Amino acid sequence: xxxxxxxxxxxxxxxxxxxxxxxxxxxxxxxxxxxxxxxxxxxxxxxxxxxxxxxxxxxxxxxxxxxxxxxxxxxxxxxxxxxxxxxxxxxxxxxxxxxxxxxxxxxxxxxxxxxxxxxxxxxxxxxxxxxxxxxxxxxxxxxxxxxxxxxxxxxxxxxxxxxxxxxxxxxxxxxxxxxxxxxxxxxxxxxxxxxxxxxxxxxxxxxxxxxxxxxxxxxxxxxxxxxxxxxxxxxxxxxxxxxxxxxxxxxxxxxxxxxxxxxxxxxxxxxxxxxxxxxxxxxxxxxxxxxxxxxxxxxxxxxxxxxxxxxxxxxxxxxxxxxxxxxxxxxxxxxxxxxxxxxxxxxxxxxxxxxxxxxxxxxxxxxxxxxxxxxxxxxxxxxxxxxxxxxxxx
Amino acid sequence: xxxxxxxxxxxxxxxxxxxxxxxxxxxxxxxxxxxxxxxxxxxxxxxxxxxxxxxxxxxxxxxxxxxxxxxxxxxxxxxxxxxxxxxxxxxxxxxxxxxxxxxxxxxxxxxxxxxxxxxxxxxxxxxxxxxxxxxxxxxxxxxxxxxxx
Numbered sequence: 001x002x003x004x005x006x007x008x009x010x011x012x013x014x015x016x017x018x019x020x021x022x023x024x025x026x027x028x029x030x031x032x033x034x035x036x037x038x039x040x041x042x043x044x045x046x047x048x049x050x051x052x053x054x055x056x057x058x059x060x061x062x063x064x065x066x067x068x069x070x071x072x073x074x075x076x077x078x079x080x081x082x083x084x085x086x087x088x089x090x091x092x093x094x095x096x097x098x099x100x101x102x103x104x105x106x107x108x109x110x111x112x113x114x115x116x117x118x119x120x121x122x123x124x125x126x127x128x129x130x131x132x133x134x135x136x137x138x139x140x141x142x143x144x145x146x147x148x149x150x151x152x153x154x155x156x157x158x159x160x161x162x163x164x165x166x167x168x169x170x171x172x173x174x175x176x177x178x179x180x181x182x183x184x185x186x187x188x189x190x191x192x193x194x195x196x197x198x199x200x201x202x203x204x205x206x207x208x209x210x211x212x213x214x215x216x217x218x219x220x221x222x223x224x225x226x227x228x229x230x231x232x233x234x235x236x237x238x239x240x241x242x243x244x245x246x247x248x249x250x251x252x253x254x255x256x257x258x259x260x261x262x263x264x265x266x267x268x269x270x271x272x273x274x275x276x277x278x279x280x281x282x283x284x285x286x287x288x289x290x291x292x293x294x295x296x297x298x299x300x301x302x303x304x305x306x307x308x309x310x311x312x313x314x315x316x317x318x319x320x321x322x323x324x325x326x327x328x329x330x331x332x333x334x335x336x337x338x339x340x341x342x343x344x345x346x347x348x349x350x351x352x353x354x355x356x357x358x359x360x361x362x363x364x365x366x367x368x369x370x371x372x373x374x375x376x377x378x379x380x381x382x383x384x385x386x387x388x389x390x391x392x393x394x
Numbered sequence: 395x396x397x398x399x400x401x402x403x404x405x406x407x408x409x410x411x412x413x414x415x416x417x418x419x420x421x422x423x424x425x426x427x428x429x430x431x432x433x434x435x436x437x438x439x440x441x442x443x444x445x446x447x448x449x450x451x452x453x454x455x456x457x458x459x460x461x462x463x464x465x466x467x468x469x470x471x472x473x474x475x476x477x478x479x480x481x482x483x484x485x486x487x488x489x490x491x492x493x494x495x496x497x498x499x500x501x502x503x504x505x506x507x508x509x510x511x512x513x514x515x516x517x518x519x520x521x522x523x524x525x526x527x528x529x530x531x532x533x534x535x536x537x538x539x540x541x542x543x
Contacts, residue, residue, distance in 0.1 A: 146403030155470035
């Protein structure tokens with residue numbers, strides 16, 4: 001795909017003007033609040049943060065199926081909307097929903113668009129979510145094998161990566177440990193105890209080679225952001241965070257990925273993000289060397305490694321040694337990753353914690369502030385297409 | 395070495411929904427035959443079976459009886475029962491096997507009836523069948539040995 005001409009890209013035309021978040025709750029502990037209540041609290045927080053009124057909202061951009069726009073309008077007293085759309089797929093769209101909102105604003109379909117992600121894990125844990133899917137002819141080809149959760153499925157990619165490139169569990173451990181260090185200083189983080197290599201290897205194995213600490217948390221919470229024109233954002237309460245580029249979709253070589261498992265060998269042991277990254281950088285006119293911090297969808301530690309490769313922070317197959325050299329540490333790393341403690345140690349809100357942390361970094365208000373951060377990468381969850389990426393800047 | 399034997403996956407998860415395009419695969423499986431879908435026009439294999447050949451868009455399928463010769467492409471050892479009631483199935487080994495004799499298509503399956511410590515990506519594996527109470531059967535694989543060859 002050729003690079004789009006700058007005037008055809010969304011580069012810098014819109015900005016995130018407001019950010020709202022509920023606390024992060026351990027799985028099920030957000031009750032008796034309802035899911036829509038959590039979503040609404042995040043939205044109200046975001047409009048307040050921006051210095052807007054909830055009545056100003058005229059659009060919703062979702063991912064992973066989204067929420068009930070009519071019910072949210074009814075509940076919050078939003079008089080009229082002119083845009084309501086969702087990126088399909090699962091957590092893969094979390095970064096791309098910001099681009100969907102930007103597209104709505106640039107096209108003139110709406111001016112003040114909310115992106116919101118939320119989850120509340122009660123009856124159905126995400127850890128076994130694939131076992132809750134309705135029986136279909138397609139999922140008969142994986143559901144019968146006892147692959148009941150994404151952690152089982154991504155373990156198959158992780159082992160292939162180990163086989164092809166010599167990646168070791170110590171490399172997965174470094175992702176878990178460096179992320180935990182970032183969580184220690186974050187008052188909103190769920191996991192606030194240090195994690196040592198001994199702790200990691202003493203943890204129960206869940207789906208070999210994935211042990212307990214390779215899995216993200218199962219938490220409840222909601223996060224919302226407000227996207228509007230860059231021009232309007234300048235006049236609002238907070239420092240605008242510009243949307244430099246946002247891409248969603250992906251390559252047929254990745255396709256349904258973990259539900260297909262017939263990706264070509266060179267794509268199989270990856271995150272599927274190579275084509276997303278290529279377009280994301282091209283649209284922004286930037287490269288990996290320009291990124292000051294990366295908020296990388298960490299449902300599984302092994303997938304952080306593979307995204308580091310797909311986003312060009314290190315060559316294919318070299319992410320293990322790359323992280324072992326301290327490359328993703330907040331303190332001294334060449335590319336600090338998941339500076340809030342990520343989904344592995346802070347909280348899991350289907351990728352929206354990563355959007356939140358990127359905004360904090362670029363506002364200069366992050367707990368673990370990367371000095372002089374001007375460009376932040378956010379990725380959506382590697383999973384069935386569409387998947388997505390986002391570059392934000394000051 | 396891990397001398398535990400890989401068990402079959404939890405039986406309670408099996409719900410063989412099928413449609414016109416996938417039924418021939420499962421009907422053959424019930425007879426302990428591994429039939430793979432091959433495009434009748436361009437000859438490309440595909441898995442799972444879908445209504446169109448992704449290479450030439452033909453809807454003509456030739457179901458090819460396959461001997462099951464496979465290489466272990468990747469695997470995971472499930473050590474914890476996430477679904478309540480599946481404790482007795484631990485450990486089980488979801489796996490991907492690759493059929494070099496059928497264009498390199500892969501099947502998501504299970505490794506059963508062999509010592510877990512002998513598993514290694516790339517080794518040859520042999521076809522086995524897991525019979526289900528309702529008369530259907532699931533393809534599974536085990537490590538080739540002199541005894542079972």
